[in-house]
Amino acid sequence: MKTPFESLPLFPATIAGSLPKPAWLAEPEKLWAPWKLEGRALDEGKRDAVRVAVSMQEKAGIQIVSDGEQTRRHFVNGYMEKLEGIDFTNLKMVRIRNRYDANVPRVVGPVTRPKPVHSDDVKFLRAATTKAIKFTLPGPMTMVDTLYDEHYRSREKLAMAFAQILNQEARELAALGVDVIQFDEPAFNVYFDEVRDWGVAALERARQGVECKTAVHICYGYGIEANNSWKKTLGEEWRQYENTFPLLAKSSIDQVSLECANSHVPMELMALLKGKDVMVGCIDVANNRVETPEEVARVIRNALEYVPKERLFPCTNCGMVPLHRDVAAGKLAALGLGAALVRKEAVQPGTA
Numbered sequence: 001m002k003t004p005f006e007s008l009p010l011f012p013a014t015i016a017g018s019l020p021k022p023a024w025l026a027e028p029e030k031l032w033a034p035w036k037l038e039g040r041a042l043d044e045g046k047r048d049a050v051r052v053a054v055s056m057q058e059k060a061g062i063q064i065v066s067d068g069e070q071t072r073r074h075f076v077n078g079y080m081e082k083l084e085g086i087d088f089t090n091l092k093m094v095r096i097r098n099r100y101d102a103n104v105p106r107v108v109g110p111v112t113r114p115k116p117v118h119s120d121d122v123k124f125l126r127a128a129t130t131k132a133i134k135f136t137l138p139g140p141m142t143m144v145d146t147l148y149d150e151h152y153r154s155r156e157k158l159a160m161a162f163a164q165i166l167n168q169e170a171r172e173l174a175a176l177g178v179d180v181i182q183f184d185e186p187a188f189n190v191y192f193d194e195v196r197d198w199g200v201a202a203l204e205r206a207r208q209g210v211e212c213k214t215a216v217h218i219c220y221g222y223g224i225e226a227n228n229s230w231k232k233t234l235g236e237e238w239r240q241y242e243n244t245f246p247l248l249a250k251s252s253i254d255q256v257s258l259e260c261a262n263s264h265v266p267m268e269l270m271a272l273l274k275g276k277d278v279m280v281g282c283i284d285v286a287n288n289r290v291e292t293p294e295e296v297a298r299v300i301r302n303a304l305e306y307v308p309k310e311r312l313f314p315c316t317n318c319g320m321v322p323l324h325r326d327v328a329a330g331k332l333a334a335l336g337l338g339a340a341l342v343r344k345e346a347v348q349p350g351t352a
């Protein structure tokens with residue numbers, strides 16, 4: 001029998017990760033928003049929110065479904081707060097992603113994972129849909145870059161320690177039926193020397209022996225002020241991917257997720273990912289305007305000049321957690337419909 005992943009149609013739509021949370025679960029349109037429930041009510045609330053997120057995606061025609069990160073407050077800290085060796089009470093102000101100051105947790109001893117973090121979440125998601133499922137984890141370099149390290153005193157050593165932890169987690173999640181495990185590495189767009197020296201190696205350590213597809217998501221960040229002003233300094237053409245794509249093309253990672261819609265990323269850079277599945281960002285997450293299906297289709301058609309059709313996965317540029325729910329629902333629908341338009345053209349050439 002074919003797995004859900006093997007049964008995917010052409011141009012299977014998927015999302016980079018997060019979706020907005022319901023207003024009864026967490027404060028809307030906010031990153032790292034505190035929970036509004038506690039105890040058992042919180043556990044139930046998270047699961048109900050996952051049901052809603054799954055149903056939103058299925059209705060929109062999304063083929064590889066995620067839990068919308070409804071059970072986590074933040075894509076990096078949500079994982080790290082389950083580990084030992086990290087102090088989340090006395091935070092420290094440091095510059096992260098080389099562009100903004102944030103109060104981050106401190107590494108105070110060896111980092112370890114006392115127990116599996118997301119097994120229950122994956123069991124629940126696997127039971128909630130028959131579609132192919134994706135689960136996102138933070139990448140080792142991005143974890144290192146969201147902390148103050150008082151113990152390892154080496155970004156590389158700390159990254160490798162995280163990579164081992166992520167590897168155990170990813171193997172378990174794959175065994176529970178996840179089709180795609182995606183590591184989020186926005187830091188790959190910032191520290192090019194480190195990506196070359198140890199970043200890709202850490203990522204490969206994290207995916208070693210994982211028996212499902214593995215992906216890496218590299219973006220220019222959520223549509224928050226610090227990122228928007230950083231993007232203004234990047235010039236007419238954003239060529240950051242030019243540094244990392246050739247390294248990823250040689251790596252064991254199966255899929256790469258990148259920003260494309262409304263960005264200044266030259267489309268031809270996707271040609272550097274030869275041999276990889278490419279998740280093409282067709283939805284801008286940094287504004288509230290809902291794309292039309294035709295606009296999504298146009299991005300996919302342009303990408304087809306550089307990516308073979310069986311390797312093209314229409315996607316969002318990044319997570320949608322800071323957006324209004326109605327906006328996110330509209331963008332999801334546009335993504336599903338836009339992918340369907342191009343799928344129809346590929347099946348019946350010349351009828352567009």
Ligand code: ZN
Binds near residue numbers: 222317318319
């Ligand atoms: Zn992102």
